[in-house]
Amino acid sequence: MVDGQVRATPASGAAVPPERRRVAIVGAGIIGSSWALVFARAGWEVRVFARHAEVRKSLHERVRQAAAAARPIAPDVAPSEILSRIEVSVSLDDALQGAEWVQESVEEDVEVKAALFADLDRRAGAEAILASSTSSIGASRFAEQLPGRGRVLVAHPATPPHLIPVVEMVPAPFTSEEAVAQAFATMRAVGQVPVRVNREQPGFVMNRLQGALLTEMFSVIRDGVMTPGDVDALIRDGFGLRWAWLGPLQGVDLNAPGGIADYLGRYGFMFDQMARERGAPAPVVTPEIVATLQGAMRAALPVEELPTRVAWRDARMAALRALRDYMR
């Protein structure tokens, strides 16, 4: 399938078959080019605009390499097919033409983003969603004054999105719920896993989780308790094998017969003690949070199904170890 080539008038949206959805990628560094791959792999028509000529020039080669390396994720889609759907635009207007989604991935500078989003809001189609890849700047800081602010939100990917599917969706208080719903549907349609962040806080949630773990690692290294290599091994040859299949909450849910409430009843004191030692002003394992977690875990998995799920987990960890040995 190389439909990208059959468009009669490449510079216009008119000849695109109705089933071909179109995205504009603005900024084509590591993140932008990875987004281009995500959308093109899912069958979208992709137009990329980047300010720097060398970035534009190298785009196809960079996507080609990434697509070849990522082939196991979508074995039925040839890299050539993906490339055929990606066009480098000569102007922002050309890139925006007919796009129902605009993904901005330029530098982390609030002034640059504010100017760009003002432009995007003026020039993009009225129905287009305007999404930013920012990892740290809420849309309130660059889109509040825009007439079309209801369709602006943050869609912050992991690096790189064509390999790691989770995307933090961070609406501003002014983002419409319709736009949020449409944004979730679009992310799912291109194979990503959108999760909702209900507050525009520094680091959103993804980097807060990573930051909490890194901060503890830094403390352990600073205090001479463990070397950097060993502390990395604790995750790589430890929890990482489990977290490739299950989040940490479901992970501990499977490690006590009664689930996460049982687990925290046994070991919660330890987490409280550590948090206190690191400066936390109040206990972190409260009856309220335990009830919330147990409720969420049991809604997802009844307690009597825990043993089956443990067997599920174990088979997958064994397979991952075999894969690691194979790729060593």
Added chain:
Amino acid sequence: MVDGQVRATPASGAAVPPERRRVAIVGAGIIGSSWALVFARAGWEVRVFARHAEVRKSLHERVRQAAAAARPIAPDVAPSEILSRIEVSVSLDDALQGAEWVQESVEEDVEVKAALFADLDRRAGAEAILASSTSSIGASRFAEQLPGRGRVLVAHPATPPHLIPVVEMVPAPFTSEEAVAQAFATMRAVGQVPVRVNREQPGFVMNRLQGALLTEMFSVIRDGVMTPGDVDALIRDGFGLRWAWLGPLQGVDLNAPGGIADYLGRYGFMFDQMARERGAPAPVVTPEIVATLQGAMRAALPVEELPTRVAWRDARMAALRALRDYMR
């Protein structure tokens, strides 16, 4: 290979060929039975002692199931072969007979461990290492008074050790360096990944890392910023794909052209801000820790090899995604 059957006198160590190493497993719950599998899979002769009759009785069946599920890790070792090397002992003395390693995995109770280690120190061979699977009790608290305390240490596994190889090795101040060296060699010989914890602190390091991450997750959920299911997805469909291959430090080292110092120069402020907000009394991203980390990362991987390593990482994440799709 079913050498376990050729021992002429099963109750004595005399007829064991010199190449067959022997371990005593004391306590045979989830952890103890998994340890039995680890050692037997590596060719050791395993004797298991447990107080409760039903635990002893069910041991072989539990190990058989676990060995079958874990077959991808050691495809050349048949579960029947593993089982043939595991014997349930009728007494502690029988289990200790000829053992060069004793792995204790009884309940987390300092009194119980103190009494047991006194027994082990009296009855085990003079050269045997005595290791505890405890996740929270330093050996200082249960072995300080023992004549043979120099050979006692904690070898705290992840759950379960036959699937997750990392083991926290926590010597007490009185543990001899010879015993530590021997313990590391033994863990490596049975396919585990030992890491050294230089201080007997609560939660050692493994559970501190997990605790830091869980604590941040609890805060995010408590504050209504994200649902439990979504916060789990941030790891499972996010960092977990990376951390199955690389620790978090090496992970960020690959996410900036100049390595981890470059990365922390760009984003360290965010981690400091979060830590401060959670009560940390001082900055966590100090020039000292940045220098330590950059030094450790560059000793492992020169900066010019970072791009190659990124490609290595990407190929592995793509393969893992294919494995996940396959096992969905």
